[in-house]
Amino acid sequence: MRLNDKVAVITGGATGIGRAIAEAYLKEGAKVVIADLRGAQEAAAELGERALGVTTDVSDQQSTRAMASAVLEHFGRIDILVNNAGIFTGLNYTPMEELAVSDWQKLMAVNVLGPWLCASAVTPAMREQGGGRIINIASVIAHLGIPFMLHYVASKGAVSAMTRSMARELAATKSGITVNAISPGYIHSPNAVANKAQHEQFEAVSAQMRTIERAQKPEDIAGAALWLASDESSTVNGQNIVVDGGIFMSL
Numbered sequence: 001m002r003l004n005d006k007v008a009v010i011t012g013g014a015t016g017i018g019r020a021i022a023e024a025y026l027k028e029g030a031k032v033v034i035a036d037l038r039g040a041q042e043a044a045a046e047l048g049e050r051a052l053g054v055t056t057d058v059s060d061q062q063s064t065r066a067m068a069s070a071v072l073e074h075f076g077r078i079d080i081l082v083n084n085a086g087i088f089t090g091l092n093y094t095p096m097e098e099l100a101v102s103d104w105q106k107l108m109a110v111n112v113l114g115p116w117l118c119a120s121a122v123t124p125a126m127r128e129q130g131g132g133r134i135i136n137i138a139s140v141i142a143h144l145g146i147p148f149m150l151h152y153v154a155s156k157g158a159v160s161a162m163t164r165s166m167a168r169e170l171a172a173t174k175s176g177i178t179v180n181a182i183s184p185g186y187i188h189s190p191n192a193v194a195n196k197a198q199h200e201q202f203e204a205v206s207a208q209m210r211t212i213e214r215a216q217k218p219e220d221i222a223g224a225a226l227w228l229a230s231d232e233s234s235t236v237n238g239q240n241i242v243v244d245g246g247i248f249m250s251l
């Protein structure tokens, strides 16, 4: 058991990539918290007695602080935070001149403010325990600069930059907390598939670029998230692991 008795908070864990990560962590002995705006309790009930559902809005400071308190009250500690909640699957390609300021602000509040608020809510407990793991779900889209999704690309670029800065700051303050990111390629999560017209376009573009010729499922991200939460990655910090079927290749 690679995560025996570890307590892991997974934001947006009710469905999709977050749900697959929660299931992988449970199999390795963790206790998991589904911190989601929708369906948190239902998902936790389906996942069994080692799962707790806490309705959380990651873009709201009070809500993220209340979530951390509820986890500490229920499980007594927080070892892992997966910042997975994000606005993506409902988006459609939109020319940058036509993006609404209100949509840009809402997306930034969830995708950028959210990971910072959640991290800040759990780091006091992690510091007291002598360490922890923070895993931010970014996107390969920020490496590639895909067009017609400027606000989303900008938000995931910010997550990637914030990962490095958080890793250094938490190391400089001797917290024992590591911070890494995962950048998925296009993933057939249920909500992505449900957005049919956009889904087909995303998959067509991805299929042209992939070196591993199969579509990706939420479970494909769970392996990297498990490794980053486990003792096997204890000297990995500030990294951004691309899991995209071999599209983006860095130096």
Ligand SMILES: NC(=O)c1ccc[n+]([C@@H]2O[C@H](COP(=O)([O-])OP(=O)(O)OC[C@H]3O[C@@H](n4cnc5c(N)ncnc54)[C@H](O)[C@@H]3O)[C@@H](O)[C@H]2O)c1
Pocket (backbone or CB within 6 Å): 011, 012, 013, 014, 015, 016, 017, 018, 035, 036, 037, 038, 056, 057, 058, 059, 084, 085, 086, 087, 088, 089, 090, 110, 137, 138, 139, 140, 183, 184, 185, 186, 187, 188, 189, 190, 191, 192
């Ligand atoms: N699906 C992909 O192709 C893909 C690719 C790269 C990165 N990602 C990223 O992975 C993450 C998960 O993607 P997914 O495909 O599983 O998405 P999804 O839409 O299926 O799930 C997102 C979850 O986040 C929750 N959520 C949304 N706003 C929230 C808020 N304010 N507070 C708390 N929870 C909130 C939703 O309720 C949902 O359960 C996102 O950050 C997304 O940007 C997805």
